[in-house]
Amino acid sequence: MKLVTAIIQPHRLDAVKTALEAAGARGMTVSEVSGYGRQKGHTEVYRGAEYTVDLLPKVKIEAVVDDAVAPLAVDAIVGAARTDRIGDGKVWVVPVEELVRVRTGDRGAAAL
């Protein structure tokens, strides 16, 4: 099992969610987060006082998937999230040691 984590532009959430489902992910967790990568932030001016906004709003998606699904999920996310502009985000994959479905106690792939 793999944990696929993606940081994307908030307005691409619907497209990424649909693509992930089509790639075989059975569930996901979505959070509103803030951060920056190479693109850095922007500036805002209030009554002449200029502020730099370093941390921009992003959406984080996490999904645990079968090993075989992971590359498909990554491709799906990248395809749906890309706008070709700076700030489109990142995707990474890490191995998952254990997974438990809380309601039934199922473990491993059965809990997916």
Added chain:
Amino acid sequence: MNNAVVLAAEEFVLDTGNTAWILTSATLVLMMTVPALAFFYGGLVRAKSVLNMMMLSFGVAAVVGIVWVLWGFSMAFGSDVGGIIGKPGEYFALHNIEGMDGFLGGVPGYVFVGFQATFAIITVALISGSLADRVRFGPWLAFVALWATLVYFPLCHWVWGGGFLGGAWFLEDSLPAPIDFAGGTVVHINAGMAGLVLAIIIGKRKGFGKEPMRPHNVPFVMLGAALLWIGWFGFNAGSAGAADAVAGLAWVNTTVATCGAMLGWVLTERIKDGKPTSVGAASGVVGGLVAITPAAATVSPLGAIILGFIAGILCALAVSLKYKLGYDDSLDVVGVHLVGGLTGTVLIGFLSVDSGLLYGHGGKQLVTQIIAALIAVAYSGVVTAILGLLVKVTIGWRVTEAQEVAGIDLAEHGETAYETTGSGRSVAGI
């Protein structure tokens, strides 16, 4: 209808039209403080101090409302003593108020008291913008009662109550009387100067100029500014004292000057900072309303557009002064009210249809306007300094630094405005 009131004042004949308009105006002007100014200022501060900011306005309404009825009205509009002050006990707690029936044509004394109460309240509340995020609630209320009594009531008397800047104009042999239709000197120069002096006496917010202090809720700022605009019709058109053509002129001028100022402000921003901002538009609205206040029935609609446009530009440039000069007038009471009030008061000398320089009447009105403005600046500045220092050395103004950093809402009121996660609280006792 109260027959006793009519019988007591023999010659008073009620004018229901005027009375209805003044009652409506009084209600509109109260709305300018609660909730309009509370929202305007509340949106401009950080999330951790919005409740305190709104409470400063609500607190003013409570204290000045009572002080006005007890002795304030008498000091402002009681029988004149030497051009300086009204007899303080003459209408104490509004006894004998029937004597004021007809002070405005056909309007009962109680209605006039209510109308003017709302002016006293908004003036004092305006000051609170200069001391956001750092002042204890109790000392503020004490200052409010003192300042209203020793600064606002006398100045109101000088200009509108028959004192030496109005009915008993002290330079009448050489210069025309000052024109202050609805409160350029009494309200805006006065509050703006008080704000400047208090910002210096109280000192900067921790982190001023270093940490970001951006407005936490810009829609609140827009809402407050819009309600101020609407309420200001009571302020300016109501100051005609009657439901007549003067009120109509004041209404129109109030609108077009505000439109001009909004455009002037956002145009300045567009050139200077790149974008026409919402906060700038809201601020321009207020700057225009301030500037047209003394001139609302004196200039032509075209003059009002020009006056507003100039005021919008000047106020937009003035709000950055505090960073250069190093005083923390947190919400720009100086940049908007002092600068706007001075702009409107002085421009009357040029744009007054009946006495202005641009209408071929010479410069005498201009000289008068400058003198009246300087007197208001000097009196408000000196007495505010005395009262501000008095509070500083006796009970003290500020919350502790730790309280200020954690948020004054929690320190002074035991509340927080917003809940972001819904967790972390449990019921300890109901």
